[in-house]
Amino acid sequence: MAQSTGYNKIGAAVFISGRGSNLKSLIKFSKTKKSPISIEFIVSNNFKAKGLNYSRIYKIKKKVLNFKEKNLSESKLLYVLKQNNIRIICLAGFMKILSKNFIKKFNGKILNIHPSLLPKYKGLNTHKRALLNKEKYSGCTVHFVNSRLDSGKIILQKRVRISKSETETSLAKKILVQEHKIYPKAILKVFNL
Ligand code: GRF
Numbered sequence: 001m002a003q004s005t006g007y008n009k010i011g012a013a014v015f016i017s018g019r020g021s022n023l024k025s026l027i028k029f030s031k032t033k034k035s036p037i038s039i040e041f042i043v044s045n046n047f048k049a050k051g052l053n054y055s056r057i058y059k060i061k062k063k064v065l066n067f068k069e070k071n072l073s074e075s076k077l078l079y080v081l082k083q084n085n086i087r088i089i090c091l092a093g094f095m096k097i098l099s100k101n102f103i104k105k106f107n108g109k110i111l112n113i114h115p116s117l118l119p120k121y122k123g124l125n126t127h128k129r130a131l132l133n134k135e136k137y138s139g140c141t142v143h144f145v146n147s148r149l150d151s152g153k154i155i156l157q158k159r160v161r162i163s164k165s166e167t168e169t170s171l172a173k174k175i176l177v178q179e180h181k182i183y184p185k186a187i188l189k190v191f192n193l
Contacts, residue, residue: 009038013086015094016044020051021176022092022113022183027058029184036191040084043077045096067096074102090183091145100147110145111190113183115175117157118143122150127171135162138171140179142186156186 012030014023023042030039042055042062055062063080065073081089091112103110116126118141130138139159144152158178162171 010036010087011040011085012037012088012090013041013043013081013084014039014090014092016042016049016051016092017046017095018049018051018093020049020054020093022179023051023054025180026090026092026183026187027054027060029187034188034193035184036193037088037187041081041086043094045073045094051093070096070099074099078102078105090187092183097149098145103145103147108144111155111183111186112143112145112150112152113179114141114143114150115172115179117141117159118150118154127168127175130162131166131168131171138162138175140175140182142182155189156182158182 009030014026016023027039029035030037039060042052042060044052044062044064045067047064047066052062052064054060061084063077065077067073087109089106089110091110094112098110114122114126115138116122116130117137117139121129121138127138137159139157141157142155143150144155146152158181160171160174160178
């Protein structure tokens with residue numbers, strides 16, 4: 001991926017659908033000197049996403065589109081992202097599947113974070129499934145997005161141990177702490193930093 005130099009950071013957008021804790025950790029990271037990206041845009045398919053508050057708190061532009069007519073929402077989005085010189089997209093709890101066409105337009109420039117050790121447990125309810133299968137470990141993965149769900153090239157993973165008394169809630173919490181650490185690290189890795 002293109003290098004960023006000095007204050008000339010690469011414009012990034014973060015796509016969310018809910019709480020936005022990864023968004024917050026990415027914003028904090030993007031404000032550090034070592035970050036190659038600057039978060040210029042927040043996108044949500046959900047008008048009620050709690051994470052949209054970070055748009056106001058950190059004065060970052062936002063765009064909310066319902067994605068009911070996916071093609072229309074995506075073409076509006078492509079326009080707005082281009083206008084704002086967005087060159088990298090970080091999906092962070094974004095619950096819509098982007099079309100092949102959209103992904104092609106941002107070829108190799110869309111990242112996602114997933115709460116499992118991919119290729120295990122693609123899709124939803126990852127913690128529940130890991131516990132049901134009596135896994136000893138789970139974790140989180142940052143990967144590139146391709147047209148198949150949670151299947152793009154893996155950038156970084158972090159493993160956590162599942163304890164005997166683990167519950168879905170405790171596991172989710174434990175993994176989320178690691179998510180907030182590996183997403184920034186994965187971005188540095190993508191930029192060879
Ligand atoms: C995270 O667990 C992420 O891995 C998954 O959705 C959750 C989003 O959490 N894709 P948040 O909105 O970043 O707090």
